[in-house]
Amino acid sequence: MLRKFRCSEVILERSRELRHDMTEAELLVWKYLKNRQLAGLKFRRQVGVGRFILDFYCPEKQLAVELDGGHHGSENALVYDAMRTKYLESRGIKVLRFWNSEVMGNVDGVLERIVEIVREMEVITT
Secondary structure (H helix, E strand, O other): OOOOOOEOHHHHHHHHHHHOOOOHHHHHHHHHHHHHOOOOOOOEEEEEEEOEEEEEEEOOOOEEEEEEOHHHHOHHHHHHHHHHHHHHHHOOOEEEEEEHHHHHHOHHHHHHHHHHHHHHHHHHHO
């Protein structure tokens, strides 16, 4: 079942801005996610869910793909990301996280992991 999540006008506007200001890692991943290139899955970029903006979101699988830069390694960021993940999971969204450095050094491995997780999700739901 596809779910549409609400977000404020502020989040909606910020997500539009972020679509035009993607990081190098986000641009690289988007190159492979757009136009159903990865396993036929439809991904959207910079999607607002509640007060958060997801880097990439596949509505049909309720799967978020988050790319984390170095600032996500701080203790405060780790706590914030854990809280954010818990919120998203409470809304039925599975969250995958990858470091930007992992994307830049092994984008094929990142894409393979996304497909692997989607296949695992399909096995669980059948």
